[in-house]
Each structure stands twice: as C-alpha cells, then as structure tokens.
Amino acid sequence: MSELAALKALSKAKESEEKRIQERRRNLIVLILRHLADHGYTDTYERLCTESNLSLQKVDVADNVDLLRILQEFEESYELKFGKRPKVVRRLVEEVSSGGGGVRVRAASGGPRPAPINGAGQAGGASGSPASSAGGVPIGAAMARPPGAPGLEGPPISGALAAKQRRDAGAAAAAVGEVGRKAELLERRQAAMNSVKPPPEVGMQRIAGVQVDGRGGVLAGMSREDVAAAQLQGLCVAGQAAPIAASRAAAAGNGSDSDSDPDNFFERRVLKPLPPQLQGELRELGAAITRDIFTDSPNVRWEDIAGLDSAKRLIKEAVVMPIKYPQLFTGLLAPWKGVLLYGPPGTGKTLLAKAVATECRTTFFNISASSIISKWRGDSEKLVRVLFELARYHAPSTVFLDEIDALMAARGGEGEHEASRRMKTELLIQMDGLARGGELVFVLAATNLPWELDMALLRRLEKRILVPLPNTAARRAMFATLLVGRCAPDVSPDMLAERTEGYSGSDVAVVAKEAAMRPLRRLMSKLELDGPVDPNIKVELGPVTVEDARAALEVTKPSARLHEDKYRKFNDDYGQLAT
Numbered sequence: 001m002s003e004l005a006a007l008k009a010l011s012k013a014k015e016s017e018e019k020r021i022q023e024r025r026r027n028l029i030v031l032i033l034r035h036l037a038d039h040g041y042t043d044t045y046e047r048l049c050t051e052s053n054l055s056l057q058k059v060d061v062a063d064n065v066d067l068l069r070i071l072q073e074f075e076e077s078y079e080l081k082f083g084k085r086p087k088v089v090r091r092l093v094e095e096v097s098s099g100g101g102g103v104r105v106r107a108a109s110g111g112p113r114p115a116p117i118n119g120a121g122q123a124g125g126a127s128g129s130p131a132s133s134a135g136g137v138p139i140g141a142a143m144a145r146p147p148g149a150p151g152l153e154g155p156p157i158s159g160a161l162a163a164k165q166r167r168d169a170g171a172a173a174a175a176v177g178e179v180g181r182k183a184e185l186l187e188r189r190q191a192a193m194n195s196v197k198p199p200p201e202v203g204m205q206r207i208a209g210v211q212v213d214g215r216g217g218v219l220a221g222m223s224r225e226d227v228a229a230a231q232l233q234g235l236c237v238a239g240q241a242a243p244i245a246a247s248r249a250a251a252a253g254n255g256s257d258s259d260s261d262p263d264n265f266f267e268r269r270v271l272k273p274l275p276p277q278l279q280g281e282l283r284e285l286g287a288a289i290t291r292d293i294f295t296d297s298p299n300v301r302w303e304d305i306a307g308l309d310s311a312k313r314l315i316k317e318a319v320v321m322p323i324k325y326p327q328l329f330t331g332l333l334a335p336w337k338g339v340l341l342y343g344p345p346g347t348g349k350t351l352l353a354k355a356v357a358t359e360c361r362t363t364f365f366n367i368s369a370s371s372i373i374s375k376w377r378g379d380s381e382k383l384v385r386v387l388f389e390l391a392r393y394h395a396p397s398t399v400f401l402d403e404i405d406a407l408m409a410a411r412g413g414e415g416e417h418e419a420s421r422r423m424k425t426e427l428l429i430q431m432d433g434l435a436r437g438g439e440l441v442f443v444l445a446a447t448n449l450p451w452e453l454d455m456a457l458l459r460r461l462e463k464r465i466l467v468p469l470p471n472t473a474a475r476r477a478m479f480a481t482l483l484v485g486r487c488a489p490d491v492s493p494d495m496l497a498e499r500t501e502g503y504s505g506s507d508v509a510v511v512a513k514e515a516a517m518r519p520l521r522r523l524m525s526k527l528e529l530d531g532p533v534d535p536n537i538k539v540e541l542g543p544v545t546v547e548d549a550r551a552a553l554e555v556t557k558p559s560a561r562l563h564e565d566k567y568r569k570f571n572d573d574y575g576q577l578a579t
C-alpha cells in the first residue's frame with residue numbers, strides 16, 4: 001500500500017472511531033433519559049433534555065435495552081471474568097482503622113478513576129481492570145481537575161461542556177475541601193488522644209470515633225475544645241440516641257458504628273420521585289410527607305433494645321417475615337396490618353419503631369401526631385390520604401404514628417372540631433383499605449394513653465402490645481451496655497438494677513449518664529482550675545465509683561409510675577404483654 005493510501009486508511013479509521021465514541025455518548029444520554037422517564041424523575045429529565053438537546057420525542061432506546069439491564073450484564077460479565085462482583089460505587093470518605101490508633105477518617109485514595117477512553121480508543125491514564133485502580137494521584141488534584149484539562153488526556157470538549165465540567169470540578173473541589181477539613185479535625189483530635197497512654201490494666205476501646213481508655217477516657221493534652229468535641233462524640237452520652245451509638249461502638253470495640261460514618265451513603269435509601277397523580281396542593285403535601293421518611297437508617301438494632309422480646313417477635317412477624325416469605329402469609333395468615341405499642345413513657349416504644357426502620361427494608365414513614373396537628377390542622381384529612389397513598393406507592397412500607405392518642409382520641413367528644421372528626425374518619429377508611437389491598441403496608445402506632453383511643457381505631461390495630469417498665473434483667477442489660485468499661489470493680493450492673501425497680505428505660509439511661517458524668521465533672525473542674533492545659537500532664541478520667549452510682553440514683557427518681565393501674569386494666573381488657 002502506498003504511503004498516501006496508508007495515511008488515508010488511518011485517518012478513516014480514526015474518523016470512524018471518533019464517530020463511535022460520539023454515538024456511544026449520545027446513546028448513554030438517551031439511556032439515562034429513558035431511565036429518568038421510566039422512574040418518574042421528571043424534573044431531572046426536563047433539565048437533561050435542555051442541557052443535551054436530546055429528547056425521547058426524537059429518539060428512544062431500542063427494544064430490550066435499558067440502563068439497569070446493561071448494569072446487570074456488566075456485573076455478571078465482570079463476576080465471570082474476575083470471580084467477584086464489581087464495585088460500581090465507591091465511598092469518597094472512608095474509615096481506616098489502624099491497630100491501637102483508633103479510627104481515622106481520610107479521603108478515599110481510590111486512585112485515578114479508570115481513565116476516559118481518548119479519541120484514539122486508548123486508556124488515557126490508569127490501565128487494567130476497574131478494580132486495579134489503587135494508589136496514585138493525590139485526591140484533591142485528581143478530583144479538582146476537570147476531565148479534559150491539561151494533564152488528563154481526552155477528546156476535545158465543547159465550550160458549554162467545558163464550563164459545566166469546570167462547575168462540577170468546583171463542586172468536587174469544595175467537597176474535597178470539606179472532606180479534608182473533617183479529616184483534619186479528626187486527625188487533630190486523634191493526635192491529642194494518642195499523646196496519652198492508657199493505664200496498663202485497662203483495655204483500649206473506641207467510642208464513636210475517638211479513643212478512650214476502658215474506664216471512659218484519658219484526656220491529657222486535649223484542649224477544652226477537644227474535650228467538648230469528645231463529649232459530643234459520645235464520651236459523655238449526649239442526648240438520648242447517643243447512649244446506644246456509643247455503647248454499641250464500645251461493646252463492639254471496633255469503632256465502626258455507622259453514626260460516625262460521615263457519609264452514610266450505603267445505608268441510604270433511594271426514594272422514587274413523587275407519583276405523577278399527586279398534583280398541585282396534594283403534591284406539596286406529598287413532598288412534606290416525603291421529608292418525614294427515614295432515608296438514613298436511625299441505626300437502632302434489635303439487640304440494642306433490652307428485653308421486650310415478644311414485642312420484637314410480633315413486629316418481626318408483621319413486617320419482616322411477610323416480605324421474606326410472602327407465599328406463607330396468605331388467607332387467614334395474612335400479615336398483621338396494625339400494631340399498637342402502649343405503655344408508660346420512656347419504655348422503648350419509639351426505640352422499637354426505630355429498630356423496624358433500621359432492620360426492615362421497608363420505607364419508613366415517621367409521622368408524629370403532634371406535628372400533623374400543629375402543621376396541618378386544616379389539611380390533616382388530605383394529609384392522611386396522601387400519606388397512605390405514598391405508603392402504598394413506596395410499599396413495602398411501615399407507617400409509624402407516634403403519640404397516636406393526640407390524633408385519635410374517641411370521636412364525638414365535646415368540642416370536637418369538624419376537621420379533626422373528618423381526619424379520624426379518613427384514617428379509619430385508609431386502614432380499612434390496607435386490610436383489603438394487596439400492598440405490604442403496615443401501621444405501627446404508639447401511645448402512652450391507650451384508654452383515650454377511639455374504639456374503631458383499636459379494632460383496626462389488631463395487635464396491642466403493652467411495653468412495660470423494664471424488669472430487673474432488662475435494667476441489668478441496659479446498665480451493662482451503657483456503662484461498659486466505665487465502672488470501678490465494686491460497681492456492678494446487678495447492683496444498679498436491684499436499686500432501680502420502677503425506673504423506665506429512659507430513667508435507666510439518665511441514671512447511667514448521671515453516674516458517668518461525675519468522673520467527667522471532676523476532670524472538668526481540674527481542667528478549669530489548672531488554667532491552660534499542659535500537654536505533658538496526664539489527667540485521668542477515673543471510673544464510676546460506688547459513691548457516684550449512689551449519688552446518681554439519689555438525684556434520678558423514677559418518672560413513669562403514673563397510671564400503673566390503668567395500664568394493667570387496659571392490658572387485661574385489650575392487650576397483650578410484651579416482656
């Protein structure tokens with residue numbers, strides 16, 4: 001072949017390769033458009049049409065092709081080739097735990113992404129399988145540089161595309177900056193923590209991302225800011241959810257609690273967009289309800305809840321098993337549609353609901369009656385209708401109605417508002433609809449005042465479970481978990497459990513917090529008295545002593561004894577005991 005012919009052939013080959021790349025790009029946009037349209041992401045669809053100048057009115061994907069199928073086929077062929085499933089999505093921030101050094105957070109290296117295929121059809125950077133792209137470019141540099149910018153090979157990009165890529169790169173750089181800042185903060189705390197050694201007899205544990213000794217912490221060398229930060233991280237039990245996160249991390253000893261994961265992406269639930277039939281005002285209500293759906297796991301596991309075994313069993317029976325084995329739950333054995341949890345305040349009713357949201361892969365609607373009343377007074381009837389419509393649309397779903405007594409006091413009472421009466425009737429209608437419909441929608445309601453509930457509602461909440469004050473064994477288990485590694489040898493969970501008869505679970509948490517605070521208070525007053533913190537002086541957070549435990553019990557009285565007789569009577573008439 002003459003040189004001229006060879007040159008021509010080469011140029012033709014290049015041209016057709018470029019054409020193929022253009023075609024692949026266009027096809028990808030069409031696939032995405034089809035995916036967005038099929039799954040109802042209409043706003044995003046419109047925007048992509050405008051940005052790409054393509055629309056499904058002009059072209060569409062061929063039969064039997066769609067993005068999910070392509071992804072599935074990629075996964076299968078990858079698995080065949082490499083013997084494992086591909087990692088399609090990766091974390092941009094990940095936890096790295098190092099031996100005794102606690103948990104550090106760093107930006108994932110991940111290395112350069114598989115390089116874009118350049119105009120000549122060659123990998124323009126890292127080579128090999130996607131899985132082999134480890135190490136390499138510093139993350140800031142790799143992420144902040146727009147593809148196609150100097151330093152990364154790739155086909156030329158149009159002005160508009162370049163501008164968009166620059167915007168994306170700016171966002172990525174900001175994200176990296178944020179990651180960097182978080183990592184830096186944690187590194188700093190870690191350095192302060194690491195500058196002290198634990199007493200030899202005490203094992204190291206990590207609690208919610210910071211390292212503490214077995215008795216609850218050695219804080220020498222820390223600034224006040226760091227001490228406060230450590231407090232917030234769970235050292236001194238902030239708020240009500242903290243005891244569980246902190247104690248679980250402590251009990252597990254691996255620090256990998258997902259509360260400390262700055263990006264809970266892999267636990268996050270992807271919601272479908274609002275159904276198209278919701279329009280106008282109903283759409284707004286739908287959007288408001290969607291905001292109350294738990295998309296992040298509340299991170300409460302069944303085993304975090306002490307006792308209450310029969311409540312757990314019943315809830316699993318109603319929510320978990322019918323999803324796993326639908327063929328078994330038919331006819332007479334159709335799943336329970338409604339369960340009422342009732343009992344004194346602070347006994348774990350909300351905790352049980354959170355465990356459902358964490359452990360059961362259902363869409364979880366977390367609706368507090370007081371918020372319905374205060375926010376949606378006039379519209380509450382419509383709200384209830386939209387709520388159940390969404391629950392069916394997102395099925396399998398759990399609708400948790402907390403403080404249901406505020407919503408469903410007996411109808412026809414004196415001064416009952418017309419709107420409230422209509423809302424109650426709507427709730428009953430919707431619950432009847434659940435019993436008839438085939439969707440897996442389950443209502444979990446909770447109240448402290450079951451005797452105030454409307455009888456018609458009670459009938460629809462087929463299972464009514466008393467969540468009582470914890471017995472000695474349950475209190476013992478709670479103290480053991482909450483105070484793990486914090487107590488002097490002569491302070492035992494048994495002793496605390498014996499002395500807290502009549503305390504609710506939340507009272508027990510308060511006693512534990514109060515007891516654990518005392519050594520911290522002693523340390524704080526030292527820090528305050530001694531002026532600036534000298535990093536060379538060891539300041540030890542001592543254990544909880546018998547004296548601390550006694551004082552904590554003295555200042556924390558049981559709060560939930562009220563109505564004991566009424567619960568017993570209601571339970572005799574309508575309920576079932578959860579022990």
Ligand SMILES: Nc1ncnc2c1ncn2[C@@H]1O[C@H](COP(=O)(O)OP(=O)(O)OP(=O)(O)O)[C@@H](O)[C@H]1O
Pocket residue numbers: 240241243244304305306307308344345346347348349350351352446447448470474478504505506507509
């Ligand atoms: N069985 C339990 N196991 C572990 N912790 C518990 C238990 N019961 C209560 N607690 C503790 O008490 C706190 C409050 O519990 P929760 O909010 O579930 O109570 P509740 O019954 O919903 O109260 P209320 O009726 O006032 O809303 C929890 O965050 C937890 O710290």
